[in-house]
Structures are given as structure tokens and as C-alpha cells.
Amino acid sequence: MRLRKRMAISCLCGFLIGGSCLGLNTNAATFTRSTDNDPVASGYSGSALNMSYYGGISGSYNNDMRLSPVINNDLATYSWLFPTMAIPKTSCTVTLQVYLNNANFTDPNAQYIFKVRSSDSTASYGTNIGSINQRYAVSGWTTISSPVYANSGKYNIYSSEVMVISSTGSAKQTGADGLIVTANY
Numbered sequence: 001m002r003l004r005k006r007m008a009i010s011c012l013c014g015f016l017i018g019g020s021c022l023g024l025n026t027n028a029a030t031f032t033r034s035t036d037n038d039p040v041a042s043g044y045s046g047s048a049l050n051m052s053y054y055g056g057i058s059g060s061y062n063n064d065m066r067l068s069p070v071i072n073n074d075l076a077t078y079s080w081l082f083p084t085m086a087i088p089k090t091s092c093t094v095t096l097q098v099y100l101n102n103a104n105f106t107d108p109n110a111q112y113i114f115k116v117r118s119s120d121s122t123a124s125y126g127t128n129i130g131s132i133n134q135r136y137a138v139s140g141w142t143t144i145s146s147p148v149y150a151n152s153g154k155y156n157i158y159s160s161e162v163m164v165i166s167s168t169g170s171a172k173q174t175g176a177d178g179l180i181v182t183a184n185y
Helices: 001-014
Strands: 030-035 047-048 052-055 062-065 077-087 091-100 110-119 125-132 140-149 156-164 179-184
Touching: 001 125, 001 140, 030 077, 077 179, 091 110, 091 125, 125 140, 156 179
Parallel strands: none
Antiparallel strands: 030 179, 047 077, 052 062, 077 156, 091 140, 091 179, 110 125, 110 156
């Protein structure tokens, strides 16, 4: 009886401070990867489409960044690649912290995609974590978050890539710099 009472009190306390009884799960875990647009600085690789590398940029993360030219309805992307996150669940919550600190980052609706591969497949698909107005984002770290599900709902989630995709529209520049990706499950 005392154990039930303690559990009820713990659940109430967790709820009152913004959590829930689910937060008491001892099996909960987190994967975090921290990377940069520069493979040398981050130790991981990346790939770019229609984005150039700029070094020696003060105020940027590790003094470098990626930037698209001024584009009009053309696609620009950057993929941050990192060691695989093997998530032993069919769902998780992915949080992206994106470093934005350059006046040339002007994309009003840059999309951030978490690439997922289920354990039963080599094919991957993207889950849109959210969009950021890079023109008006606060200088420094901006955070977006979304739930992610395994493709069929019955297999584990694997990921080793996050990408930013430029929005459609005219006279914008899409930027890519530092990234911290966290999966909570």
C-alpha cells in the first residue's frame, strides 16, 4: 500500500512541475548528435546541393557556414550526416537545435527533415520536423520539435541524416550551420 501511495505522490509531483507519470519511466532514453556544416569541425560528413561553403565567418558556429546563392524557385539543400541513431522503439520525439546567425540567411520557410530508415528496409523517408523563418530567427540556437514514427509502426527507427530544404519563392538565401539533433524515446 505504501508503494502505491508513493507512486501516486510522485505522479502528482511530476504533473505539477510540467511532467507526467510517463516521465517516470526508467526505460526512457536519449540520443544526441552535435554536428556542423564543416566535416572537419564536426568530424562527420555532409552533402550540399546549390549551397556554397564559407569559412572565416565570425559569429557563425565554428566560424564557417553554408549558404545558397540568391535563388528564385530553385532548390537548395544541405544534409548533416552523423553516426546512426538506433532507436529501439516505433516512435520518438526529435528535437532540432539549429544555429542561425547570419544576415544572409533569409529563407522565410526553410524546412528541416529528419531522415528515417526502419529496421526492415534500406529505403529512407523524411519526417518534417518543422520550418524556420531564417530571416527573423533569433541569432543563435533556434529549437523545433516533432514526433517521429517508424514507417510501418512495428519496427525500430534508424537515422543518420537531417537536412534543410529551401522554400519556394523568390530572392532568398538558405543557410546551414551548426545542428544538434536529439531523439527522446
